[in-house]
Amino acid sequence: MAADLKIVPVILAGGTGTRLWPLSRQSLPKQFLSLVSDHTLYQDTLRRVAAPDLFHPPVVLTNADFRFFARRQAAELGIDATVVLEPVARDSGPAVLAAAAYVRERYGKDALVLALAADHAVKDPDAFVASVRTAAAVAASGQIVTFGIKPSAPSTAYGYIKLGDKLAEGGYQVARFVEKPDVETATRYVADGYLWNSGNFLFRAELLLSEGTAFVPKMVEAATQAVAGISEDIGFLTLGAEAFTAAPSQSIDFAIMERTKHAAVVEGDFGWSDIGAWNSVREVSPADADGNVTRGPVALMDSHNSYVYSDSTLVAGIGLENVAVVATDDAILVMPADRSQDVKALVTALRASHPRVVDEHLRMHRPWGTYETICRGERFHVKKIVVNPGGKLSLQKHHHRAEHWVVVKGTAEVTLGNDVFTLNENESTYLPFGSIHRLANPGRIPLELIEVQTGSYLGEDDIVRIEDVYSRV
């Protein structure tokens, strides 16, 4: 590789898994959660590719629902991410090809793209960067490089890669990709030196697109046209919807990697995991002397090799052996840790009976901050609202509810009808039924307020937005 050719990290952050329920939910999936460190998985991914001598600023692919998470969590790290929105979900093939087309347009056809899942964990970021350097050299020589992970066990949760010829720049030609095996086959694969397929790639933008043109021409056509049709709104780029929607839905592995003759693999030994289920979270987290991993207020007696997470409620365990307990403020999961793969089926079963708790979090995230229900009754609803400094809710009204606001921290700027006034800590106001109002935080610290709604109908859909700085009208 040319010493001055920096890599463009492309972070794929649009996924919505349910295997880590009740923490990961459709409205806030696992990449944006802090599961194995104080940062979110997405943030840790951004941090791994932040060295300015090696990497350009990141390009993040996600969807409209997650755009504010993607921007805010990058901003918290001081990273200026370009956030590109997929108008519809089309699996990883069209997304990675669109990213390649976008990078080619912005950085030229020889630009190197490092396509990373936003929701994987890596224990050793230095070893990761070393592997990336090797992979970049291999990619510059005309290969599409995948990262192969030395198996720590005959896992049946991953696909495997059979190694071919050794390459001069490091790594190997890929002899064959194989599907997730049964445990017997997996044991043989491990003995034969196969590697886990991590699903992260490094390639020259032009090479991926030309190989794509050979195997999936419609997909490449859709992706390049979607990039040509990009529109911008409050700093977010959205791929052309009509073009992108026309792309066939297929994984990049199936569309290109399993077909191209230019597939190479660089071996990585950096403590990788795709955090695919709760037992993976336990495996990548530091355990105590009894083998237990705990987060939050947890007290264990006579327990071993268990994973216990709690948002806020004390979890006490007696005699737990290989048990996983995940306690959020509105749902608690208990199971033997080796049943982690069954969470997906549980969530599917729960969706009919408990849709809210399956797909939404108690704390709802909005571009201006968060809100959460803290108490609910027949004709009232109490919320805690946090508005970020500079945040501004939409100008709105409600037909069926009145609201009492009590500021408990910071400063609120309240618009009520034609009046604009300030409320400080320990001050309150009343918003009658039907009044046009707006809440904003003009201060430098978060504004916290308690909202007591009363009325006969208190659904979130009783909101008439008149004006909104986040383009949500």
Added chain:
Amino acid sequence: MAADLKIVPVILAGGTGTRLWPLSRQSLPKQFLSLVSDHTLYQDTLRRVAAPDLFHPPVVLTNADFRFFARRQAAELGIDATVVLEPVARDSGPAVLAAAAYVRERYGKDALVLALAADHAVKDPDAFVASVRTAAAVAASGQIVTFGIKPSAPSTAYGYIKLGDKLAEGGYQVARFVEKPDVETATRYVADGYLWNSGNFLFRAELLLSEGTAFVPKMVEAATQAVAGISEDIGFLTLGAEAFTAAPSQSIDFAIMERTKHAAVVEGDFGWSDIGAWNSVREVSPADADGNVTRGPVALMDSHNSYVYSDSTLVAGIGLENVAVVATDDAILVMPADRSQDVKALVTALRASHPRVVDEHLRMHRPWGTYETICRGERFHVKKIVVNPGGKLSLQKHHHRAEHWVVVKGTAEVTLGNDVFTLNENESTYLPFGSIHRLANPGRIPLELIEVQTGSYLGEDDIVRIEDVYSRV
């Protein structure tokens, strides 16, 4: 027994067990909780002895902390209980002797006393009453009768009774009381026809006192003097404190039953349990086809023989076998069901690190109603307050906090300084630092209000009570 001699039920309701934590806590122990039916254990006990042809109105022995539970939960059933308060805890000996002395004074020396624990469960109340009738006949003939339970298993959690000679009125002389055995000994006891000692008794008041005078004269002296010194306040009777405090602390079994020659046992087969631990709760509750007992929002997949309780948060379980999960709003317990006996040790260990959650409930009960914290921050605290119809909080002030009140249901009568005014649903008021105020519910339905406290110190002890209808000044 004379056909017109009715029995006086004496309910012992002063206990504070921790084996059913996190539901049972010092501030609201298990007798006042609904664990195996829609009524509390105390209420079910009252209901078992409510037939007016057989029973006088009940006398309840408890302590000052529980006096309002004892009265209110009886009143909910339309039962007018005489609530007698023990000024200090002195085990069951002095309590039962004081009850005997009280009943003798009120109903005469031949009065029959049925002393029942408030926290036991009985599946078949009719069979229980049939046993009581037999026991009354035996007691009238000059015996102190204990109820012996036919063992359903060689339990090591109960003491046993060896049967002696059969009595003409039914039942047997007691040959011997034996301590809780190991499992081998228990198996032999069961084979030999021993019965469980339920710790519930029926006796003539005079006989218990005269036998007490023979074996524990100081205890009888203390108990009778404590009854002579009874004082009354807002309808509660309190035993004379100096006299009762002088009583030696000892169980009635040890003080009298194991020594008297007049101990008889009537066999009971009415589905009795002392609900001594979570596995007992499971055993006395109806199970589903998989052997699971659940209460509250619970979803189980592929689970068997488990007990799952939840106050309000959804508990989802996968692959649970013989597991107990008890989820309250501020503490969650998870364990194999057969570790139920270890909860006591867990609670002892937790008391140092988590005193509040060990001893107090999130919802605090007061004579006028309840309150609970729904949200807490650095300088604010949000509570939901429910005031019963006719309930009236003390006239009070706070040095360090201001309060905002928003009525969300019912009608509040607010005293603020020299003003008295009414707040209806969707109305609010503000109580500045240091203002003298009072809240009351003049209406016919419960008053619900949201209180937002702000200030630099928000402890419960920042309350200056100026006047109180419940004698708490």
